[in-house]
Amino acid sequence: MSLRPTLDFLLYDWLDAAALNERERFSDHSRETFDAVLDTCERIARDKYAPSNRIVDTQEPHFDGEKVILPQATHDAHKAFVESGMLSAAQDYDIGGMQLPYTLQAAANSFFAMASVSIGSGMLTSGNANLLMVHGTAMQQEVFARNEFSGRWSGTMCLSEPQAGSSLSDVATRAVPDGVDFQSDPLGPRYRLTGNKMWISSGDHELTENIVHIVLAKIPDADGKLVPGTRGISLFIVPKKMVDTGGALTGVRNDVALAGLNHKLGWRGTTNTLLNFGEGRFPVDGKAGAVGYLVGEVGKGLHCMFHMMNEARIGVGTAAAMLGMAGYYASLDYAKTRPQGRLVKKPAAEGASAVVKDSASPQVRIIEHADVRRMLLAQKSYCEGALALELYCARLVDEQKTGDAQAADDARLLLEVLTPIAKSWPSEWCLEANSLAIQVHGGYGYTRDFPVEQYWRDNRLNMIHEGTHGIQAADLLGRKVLMEGGRGLQLLAARMQATMARAAGVAAFAAHAQALGEALARVGSATKAAWATGNPQEALANAVPYMQAFGHTVLAWIWLDVALRSLECDAAGTAPATAGRLGATAYFFNYELPKIGAWLQVVERRDPTCTALPEDAF
């Protein structure tokens, strides 16, 4: 199985990515240059990532007392990725970028996520540098962002602390001005940071010459107290090794120490670290405290960081989708070749046992069994649907950046509403797809001789990475569908209605269009019902079931839109790919969309079963 035809259809036929070349920023590009990028990434992923996916799982990162050791395969893959130029693919020509649309970058990255999600650590480096391109000074961009885009250095984002994971307002890392002249450092106002950061991906390794940490910390007030809440948070660049304004290493180690490697269930190729900032193990100028340079304004750190988090969430969603896809392809391949059992048939004689099999006939391949087909089609509908959603969101990012004022603002607001779904939905349902891929393999699926158990383990982290389901759901129902008077939800509804209007005229889709309309109306009325008392504790008590129903409705819309376009491109509907998309759409509408009823019931009545139970009754 090759991902490419699916990706080409979604990019060019469905999202019309080639039309982006009409915009000034992308005017040097053409379908040919896009294809060349995809070709390159597909090749590197196949040659350098996929063959090492099991190696990075079994050879976990370890610390030899001085350095974090990663397998040689990770170094080779990283080198090939850097050489491809993908780290700065979407950046301006004048800083060495390709000025590629983000849509293309997201599509290209999907190859790496599918081949080996835990080798591919470029996302944080790009995201880190992108943030500096928006909020950093010219010098910070020149010294830090450029060296990240070139792959010479890598980047992290240091948000969580051991006592503050989801609750960023409780960040306790302190940043104090470094001397009276702290304002005059050319790299930015200089502070000394002290604190512990947990779950830091790629927090230490030898893949690059240096590591650029972007760190959330609080600057104490005159009394030495930290401001409660997120308003007190500022953002700092904290390099692992000190650098000068020319981007050269000064030979001095910054006071950032690896305190531990987390040993994980999956995604093992990427180091996941606890870092101690400023504990004094590596004093700079004879003083404890990690040197950090302020980015943006004091107290606006979280605002700046959110710029990075939204693309990171699309990145996590894409990773989840592609892990699902990897399992789908593996199980499809297995199902087409593995013989096992025979088909049931109707008995010749009345009154015989209802089910007979002709045991003298040869075994059939398991793809001939109805239940195996159900498990395959479910995977297809989850994973190709999720990929389409992520690419749709990526296309909105381009619209936000290069569309006209109205289109850009609409895209911004649609992204606000869709990002929680883009993050959460694939992490839940493509994990389920991975479980089905194991199931298709039978006993072989749970052995490490087949790749599917690792996909499942790797994918389990995605429901937690970059904001848990609970965080995403509170964001969706508590903020996103309410903001700007509910206009984001209205915009989304208008896009769905446009799809329904087109579908209503196509015989094959009329019933789907009606079902989608009913689902959308019910999501709308459930939103109102949740907030009917205006009490957020009641409204949000069932925020996750709400998000699940919202997500299934979005995916039903995505599939209907994809199916419509597929039939427009192949009116006879005879090409296998078209039949596949129509089949996956039918599956989604017949088997999946009806699930929203059970989820929305509890939202609509603000079901208090869980909140009302006394703690000692659990």
Next chain:
Amino acid sequence: MSLRPTLDFLLYDWLDAAALNERERFSDHSRETFDAVLDTCERIARDKYAPSNRIVDTQEPHFDGEKVILPQATHDAHKAFVESGMLSAAQDYDIGGMQLPYTLQAAANSFFAMASVSIGSGMLTSGNANLLMVHGTAMQQEVFARNEFSGRWSGTMCLSEPQAGSSLSDVATRAVPDGVDFQSDPLGPRYRLTGNKMWISSGDHELTENIVHIVLAKIPDADGKLVPGTRGISLFIVPKKMVDTGGALTGVRNDVALAGLNHKLGWRGTTNTLLNFGEGRFPVDGKAGAVGYLVGEVGKGLHCMFHMMNEARIGVGTAAAMLGMAGYYASLDYAKTRPQGRLVKKPAAEGASAVVKDSASPQVRIIEHADVRRMLLAQKSYCEGALALELYCARLVDEQKTGDAQAADDARLLLEVLTPIAKSWPSEWCLEANSLAIQVHGGYGYTRDFPVEQYWRDNRLNMIHEGTHGIQAADLLGRKVLMEGGRGLQLLAARMQATMARAAGVAAFAAHAQALGEALARVGSATKAAWATGNPQEALANAVPYMQAFGHTVLAWIWLDVALRSLECDAAGTAPATAGRLGATAYFFNYELPKIGAWLQVVERRDPTCTALPEDAF
């Protein structure tokens, strides 16, 4: 958290296990002797199993070229288990058993499954010996079963082959008579077996002096051909080491060789092997071929084996339930102590953001968050419900063995219908519970510093072990609900109706009773609709969604019955345990039972989406 109060309630208050002592077989027993058994097992599980659960995960079984090496902890735990006498707990006094009800044995085993599911390998040994007590000769019982019950030897069941996992009719292991006098061996008609057996749990190790394999094989006809289908299958005892009629080892190795250890995702403490029978590495009397002694009649092997498989399926269901329970307790404990975030509250001013938090207040423990409570209550409803179902089935086993003729026959038929649910439902939903336990832990949940990720991995095997979901579902809809004119389903419906009738008179349960009635009616009509055309390919195309809906309906009934009894025992409903059971019941009816609609829709219309899709469209 202690399992014991839950177990005591289910055993004594709900299932009235103490009343079994009125039956002659159990008349020496009392609640006191039952409690003593539970105390002992609880203690051994706590002291010898739980502390080693991570060790057996990280120190996988390995083969040193001669022996399979297991951690010392496994040897210690096995020794303590053997010394407890639980291997023969349900057996007659005259062969050294305790004549305990199977219900008590199942309850006692739940401690071991919760403490370390993959150390506990007693189930196969008991099952193997039980089979011989029914189908073996007196000599086979004396030599093999007795030495298994005493723990001197252990047992396996060798069904699957690399090319025949779910499809037992394709078993290709051959058994040919061993010489002209093959009928005259005192241990049973002697054959020589040749073939490969896959997925054999505890297939090789040094825990016991010898291993008694029970092996499915086919005896070729006069032309040397194997009879196709399951009718040709016979059953053989194949000891790892040859023994004499006194049960002494003769010093001769039988021709059974370890061909490989399967490296698994979870359940790593139990060896899982590929065994080669009769490849000639260990010739007996100078001849290749593993010596095997026929059990029961030629061609009746599968019939004999099914005797063992039904209890094995209850055992797998119990293991799945208890893995879920272990995760529930771990995440409940974590949620009660981990501070993170604050509760949302209503803003004081109109027009402010809908959700505010007081960031100056201390963090709350995460059990105070609505979504964490939802995840905890879901786990409780899945896992305690599943345990109740398994104990109910165990009680039916006792009824089948010791009830009066009508009760015994009803129990037999109810077990036929319920066994696919007892096997499949916990393996699906207690796995989901384990995923929720990870989610409650946030990032810590996916690290190996906390136990929940292992529970999740261990549990993933249960949807495949002892017959996949697909196999169970085909058994349920293709055979069990149809057999004897549908009388099994009618018996089950009558029991549900009795519960509903009791519940209808209790204000707190009237709505639940009505919902259960509607669910039952819908399962009934879906069963008819599935078979409306009489075509098994159409009926069984959606057998798994059917089984999911059937299972949820059964669990709703179990919970309603448990809740009724709980309120009878504590009419005020004020005890925390009562409130907990009523809460879990409400959760199940409000959040879970409504899911059956989506599953049954496709069953009712015999939805052909998956079967109709051309293979090249996947």
